[in-house]
Amino acid sequence: VQRNADSHVDVLIVGAGPAGLMMANWMSRCGVKTRIVDKRGTKIFNGQADGLQCRTLEIFDSFSFGHRAWIESNHMLEICLWNPDPKTGVLARGDRIPDTIPNISRFQQVVLHQGRIERFFLDAIRENSIKTGCNGEPGTKEAEIKVEHGVLPTSFQFEESAADDEDAYPLTVQLRHLTEEEATPTQKATLANGQSIVDGLFRSNLSADDTQDVINLSNSIADKAGRTETVKAKYMLGADGAHSWVRQQLGFKLEGESTDYIWGVLDIIPITDFPDISHRMRCAIHSESSGSVMVIPRENKLVRLYIQLTTTNVEDGSGGKKFDRSTITPETIIASAQRIMQPYKIEYRYLDWWTAYQIGQRVGNSFSLHERVFLAGDAVHTHSPKAGQGMNVSMQDAYNLGWKVASVVKGQANCSILKTYQSERRRIAQDLIEFDHRFSRLFSGRPAKDVMDEEGISMDVFKDAFEKGNMFASGIAVDYGASVIVAKSGSAKDQGDGTEVLGDEKLRVVSSDGLATGLEVGKRMPSFKVLNQADARPWHFQELLKSNGTWRVVVFAGDIRDAAQKRRLDRLGEKLGGEDSFLRLCTPSGARYDSVIELLSCHSAPRQETTIFDFPEVFRPWDENDGWDYWKVHVDDQSYHEGHGQAYKNYGINPTRGCSVILRPDQYISWIGEMDDYKSMDSFFRGFMVDQRTKGGAKTAIAEGSKKG
Ligand code: FAD
CATH class of the missing domain: 3.50.50.60 (FAD/NAD(P)-binding domain)
Incomplete structure (x- = not known):
């Protein structure tokens, strides 16, 4: 073996x-x-x-x-919220909300x-x-x-x-x-x-x-x-x-702590008259006093039910109580669902998988x-x-x-x-536990009978928490704090020299105020469509950011027809293309020019009035075996078939002056600065990247051609 x-x-x-x-x-x-x-x-x-x-x-x-x-996969677009009708007490659909907050991701x-x-x-x-x-x-x-x-x-x-x-x-x-x-x-x-x-x-x-x-x-x-x-x-x-x-x-x-709430999970093809299961909707069902069910429509006609179980505790031998696992079977779990979902009926002929768990955070x-x-x-x-x-x-x-x-x-x-x-x-995990604590208690509690019922859960509060929780749950809200690789003003001690100290870490700080109002340092790069300058093909910006271990400097070059702006771009190109540029120093000798830090650009001039040759060579490198690299220069313009991505507008970048952005290999934004602020970019990378000349080459050869695809 x-x-x-x-x-x-x-x-x-x-x-x-x-x-x-x-x-x-x-x-x-x-x-x-x-x-x-x-x-x-x-x-x-x-x-x-x-x-x-x-x-x-x-x-x-x-x-x-x-x-x-x-x-x-099965796509989930809508959630239906089912609660006891305030007048009759019978389960009824109280609301529908989008499952994912619109426009937060593609x-x-x-x-x-x-x-x-x-x-x-x-x-x-x-x-x-x-x-x-x-x-x-x-x-x-x-x-x-x-x-x-x-x-x-x-x-x-x-x-x-x-x-x-x-x-x-x-x-x-x-x-x-x-x-x-x-x-x-x-x-x-x-x-x-x-x-x-x-x-x-x-x-x-x-x-x-x-x-x-x-x-x-x-x-x-x-x-x-x-x-x-x-x-x-x-x-x-x-x-x-x-x-x-x-x-x-x-x-x-x-x-952390464990709760008394026990839930069962069934993956079944349901036989039911419950309307929104037949409509293949995700549902949150709160019964009057028998607990809750979450319904998740799945691939291949399966439906997952998360079902709150009425717990049967037994003596644990030390005077306390513990949950009796032997009582949990698919039959007892579906029986709980039947109680919660009455007067509707639910049963199954096909069960794919089942389990049970105790909520703890x-x-x-x-x-x-x-x-x-x-x-x-x-x-x-x-x-x-x-x-x-x-x-x-x-x-x-x-x-x-x-x-x-x-x-x-x-x-x-x-x-x-x-x-x-x-x-x-760790901060994300703590936020997650906090989120889950609120969410699971709201979900496991019984609905309030009326406004005077303080122990019950108000369904308006539940809906509000659900909607707010959706932003957290999407993963898009993740916002990493200041560090050696996230150049933003944190809760750290200002040193007065453009750096701050947090614990034993020296952090780089730049003011990116107003340069890209739609981007936030510490958050992931949002995606809008841009066109490849050379062949006019539209790309979602994130499609250019493959996870291959490469850092990216994205130069939003602005309107390069403007003579002053073009001069700024040319000067930046000279520095980036220079012998002692950080692009070169960070790249082991013999490795591909974009294997450690890739230079991408997106300008705002009309595509048909410009070509890649308006950009200095470092933006569209030449390789004697491979010719020009056509895949680095992009433009924010109307496409032939897929509309206009309005990237500058959505990113909140001035279309004349542009700005530059440094992205980590995991697409999170490290730094935002003036388009031609080479000095600050250089000092950012020098904070943690290894100079390959002093090091005498990388220990492991950087794999050629691992970039695309
Ligand atoms: P795990 O998926 O637990 O993987 C750990 C791996 O390590 C296992 O393959 C295990 O065999 C192996 N392992 C353990 N000990 C050793 C060892 N000593 N040596 C070698 N290998 C070891 N999440 C959702 O997002 N949606 C859901 O609907 C959902 N339902 C769930 C239902 C149940 C019952 C449970 C238990 C979890 C559920 N989760 C759900 C949570 C989700 O499954 C986990 O959060 C996720 O799988 C965690 O991934 P992981 O890789 O950290 O751990």
């Missing part, structure tokens, strides 16, 4: 759920030597998480598999089960890693990053004295290879209408973790020859879910050990799944971390950027 003769890896990922796979996906895009292990024998095939928020779809699109999710929320999403990742990881050569020669099968199923860590050591040595492998991990039997979770044998069903209880928080049982079982098997190996790693990610073994090794804790007290071991996903935040956040936020944790680790491993950036993982993502 032993796969790797060489036991040294740059990155070891524990857990191949959404967070671990996102990390592996980044590593495969960036050509980093990586192993990813998971204690289960296979990936999951149905059930579990299903909602994909708009920001997640933007991210998938940046990895070139967004279209797969978009095509296969995508809207969709649902598709986690197994398919994991499949998209696995395909992308395979294809990318072979192309970039993660674990061997590019183009060979050996280069592939494969999820190693049935493999789990049994011990972990950290050599703290080597933590600051970028060439060291301070992490030592013993890996155990399991048999198929050991790696297969015990399933509750459930028969519904003679059908044998896979349940998700083994991954639910109502079940104890089985990691130690699996290790004990494996220990008890006599023939252990070749079943254990030692791996040395530079970096490690614990993406091993809510019971995280990695978190336990680090001694970190999940802090917890967040990790730390996300990282010395910026060498990181935790992501459910390992550092757990909450209720109804707002469709778990999988999305978990993937977005690893999306935030992956490019940072890759650029440090490849010697492009110094390790100071790794501190921003915890400062950026």
